[in-house]
Amino acid sequence: MSTDTGNGTDDNFLAERFEAHRPRLRAVAHRMLGSVAEADDAVQEAWFRLSRADSGRVENLGGWLTTVVGRVCLDMLRSRKSRAEESLEAGGGPVELPGPADPEQDALLADTVGVALLVVLDTLTPAERLAFVLHDLFAVPFEEVAGILGRNPAAARQLASRARRRVRGPHSAPDADLVRQRELVDAFLAAARAGDFDGLLRVLDPDVVARTEVGVTTGAAAVAAGATRFARLVGPGVPALINGVPGIVVLADGRPERTLAFTVVRDRIAVMDIVTDPARVAELDIDLDVDFDPDLG
Numbered sequence: 001m002s003t004d005t006g007n008g009t010d011d012n013f014l015a016e017r018f019e020a021h022r023p024r025l026r027a028v029a030h031r032m033l034g035s036v037a038e039a040d041d042a043v044q045e046a047w048f049r050l051s052r053a054d055s056g057r058v059e060n061l062g063g064w065l066t067t068v069v070g071r072v073c074l075d076m077l078r079s080r081k082s083r084a085e086e087s088l089e090a091g092g093g094p095v096e097l098p099g100p101a102d103p104e105q106d107a108l109l110a111d112t113v114g115v116a117l118l119v120v121l122d123t124l125t126p127a128e129r130l131a132f133v134l135h136d137l138f139a140v141p142f143e144e145v146a147g148i149l150g151r152n153p154a155a156a157r158q159l160a161s162r163a164r165r166r167v168r169g170p171h172s173a174p175d176a177d178l179v180r181q182r183e184l185v186d187a188f189l190a191a192a193r194a195g196d197f198d199g200l201l202r203v204l205d206p207d208v209v210a211r212t213e214v215g216v217t218t219g220a221a222a223v224a225a226g227a228t229r230f231a232r233l234v235g236p237g238v239p240a241l242i243n244g245v246p247g248i249v250v251l252a253d254g255r256p257e258r259t260l261a262f263t264v265v266r267d268r269i270a271v272m273d274i275v276t277d278p279a280r281v282a283e284l285d286i287d288l289d290v291d292f293d294p295d296l297g
Contacts, residue, residue: 018047021062024138025069031133032073034122042072063144070134070148077126124163131156132163136263136271139211161244164263181246181264185239188262188269189248192227200224205268212274223272241287247273249286256281 025046029039046068058064121129127149134140134148135156146156184203191199204220217223237248237260247261259281263271275281 014051017061018050018065021065024062025065028066028133028138029069029073031121031137032070032129033076038076042069042076045072066134066138066140067144067148070130070140070145074126074130074148077129123166127151128159128163128166131159135160136164136273137209137211164243164245178246180267181262182239184264184267184269185246185248185262188227189237189239195228197224197228200227203269205265205270208268208270208272210272210274213277213280238288243285249288256284256286259284259286 022043025043026039029042030036033039033042046065049068050065121133124132130149131142131145134145135142142153142156142160145160146153149156149159151159187203188200190196191203201220201224204223206220207218208220208223210217210223210226217226237250240247240249240259242249242259242261245261245263247259249256249260250258257278258274258276261273261275262269263273265271275284
């Protein structure tokens with residue numbers, strides 16, 4: 001998709017800077033919208049807005065573009081919901097949204113996101129989906145998410161928390177769901193400590209995303225390999241709830257030193273958020289599982 005406005009060298013330079021951010025913007029938009037065609041439309045709209053803005057005053061272009069794409073996607077999701085509600089109020093059937101322009105490309109991109117995660121994201125409200133996708137999958141601070149939503153950071157945090165609960169399994173009874181998630185945590189711990197690569201693959205979503213402060217790892221094979229290499233780090237770990245989601249906390253002198261928070265989708269670990277920075281760990285809402293098996297902890 002072209003970004004050339006025909007205005008000379010300055011526009012060419014701006015286009016080059018934009019293209020450097022396009023892959024991430026497209027990934028954000030696709031997770032928000034679930035369609036390659038709509039994601040491309042949202043990214044192109046971001047380019048149009050950038051080309052009309054005073055880009056020289058934009059200090060953080062990546063953050064600015066992510067905000068724009070987030071707002072465009074939020075508007076598109078709200079419009080989608082509004083059309084569906086209007087159709088139902090008029091006595092009609094459910095609105096059928098236009099199909100993807102390129103089903104093959106949609107399928108390929110869905111493979112990189114995780115089909116299970118895309119399916120469950122469709123159960124969220126537009127605001128929940130934006131808060132969850134931007135914060136949990138792309139590490140956008142709640143302050144920035146709040147600005148996009150027009151709410152305060154506490155409200156944005158609550159939306160993300162509500163989304164996590166729904167992602168974990170809206171069709172399961174809460175107690176049974178927590179029991180199964182605890183089983184997944186225990187299975188991950190046991191497999192990592194034993195260097196059981198196949199055991200890790202059994203509990204990880206094929207398209208699992210593991211995110212740390214320094215980078216992102218995708219795919220069950222790569223994440224399992226990393227877990228077996230760093231088994232010593234999860235060795236002293238104990239099961240816990242971290243910001244309301246199941247995970248592992250590594251303790252040092254009785255205090256949380258690092259955390260691994262799991263987003264469970266369709267009975268597999270789909271997202272693993274690893275926090276090692278002491279300041280970030282201190283900000284987490286950690287509920288230690290005091291009934292964990294001493295042999296495991």
